[in-house]
Amino acid sequence: MSNEEITLTAGDKGAKVRVSPSDGGRISGLEVDGLELLRQGPRFGCFPMVPWCGRTRDGRFLDGATVRQLPLNSPPHAIHGTARDGAWRTARVAEDEAVLTYELTDPWPHPGRVTQVVALAEDSLTLTMSVEAYEDSFPAQIGWHPWFHRTLGGVDARLDFTPAWQEERGPDHLPTGHRTDPRPGPWDDCFGMPDGVDVTLTWPGRLELKVTSREQWVVVYDEQEEAVCVEPQTGPPNGLNTLPRLVTPLEPLEATTTWSWRRL
Structure with missing residues (x-):
């Protein structure tokens, strides 16, 4: 099927999502009552x-007994996976749902398939992703990196969440392995939420948006003036080394996040 931009719609209030398979399978836009919630541009x-x-230290990870080397796309580390730089295939489209697939290939050392389901409702967007192994088992992670506009309708977002801990960040921007009490922002940090990710962005008088997931890890990045990023993921940065999740031909890795909103 074509890799042109896909538009999904749902509900009488005009929820609209744009999906760009050829640009890394990303959600390129989310409109709620005419308000665009996501920062625009090919990287966003x-x-x-x-x-x-996130970052994999020095681009290296232990794959069984083998040390693998990934390209250093954020020197001295490898960052955010390979699928965001590739073209995804459109497997199925309906009015309010799209299914995309991506074949894992070089520089990733194992063949496999990623499937992403984008499902829009009147007051929520649910993203589901799975990684399947064709032959060999391998460690993997799943996450999403949304760039939410910091300012909507002239008001700045307020960020509310109650993590159990914050991963101490070293000078190389990677977790040191120590956990601390949550500290004030600005952040480019990973937090633990053992009962599941639950983060609320509120633009007072405009909109409330909740980002939830059954996963227990979230990276919050709000060091830019333009955007706030709330990133649910299946493990912390450098997790291929510190908290690997094994994908086997019989056991895929799956994760889901839901964004739900209400007008204020």
């Missing part, structure tokens, strides 16, 4: 992080 929107999330 919301892109899938797979088969790893």
Whole structure:
């Protein structure tokens, strides 16, 4: 099927999502009552992080007994996976749902398939992703990297969440392995939420948006003036080394996040 931009719609209030398969399978736009919630541009929107999330130290990870080397696309590290840089295939489209697939290939050392389902409702967007192994088992991670506009209708977003801990960040921007009490922002940090990710963005008088997931890890990045990023993921940065999730031909890795909103 064509890789042109896909538009999904749902509900009488005009929820609209744009999906760009050829631009890394990203969500390129989300409109609620005419308000665009995502920062625009080919690097922004919301892109899938797979088969790893955030930075992998020195681009290296242990794959069984083998040390693998990934391209250093954020020297000295490898960042955010490979799928955001590739073209995805459109498997199925309906009015309010799209299914995309991506074949894992070089520089990732194992063949496999990623499937992403984008499902829009009147007051929510649900993203589901899975990684399947064709032959060999391998470690992997799944996550999403949305760039939400900091300012909507002239008001700035307020960020509310109650993590159990914050991963201490070293000078190389990677977790040191120590956990601390949550500290004030601005952040480019990973937090643990053992009961599941639950983060609320509120633009007072405009909109409330909740980002939830059954996963227990979230990276919050709000060091830019233009955007706030809330990134649910299946493990912390450098997780291919510190908290690997094994994908086997019998057991795919799956994750889901839901964004739900209400007008204020």
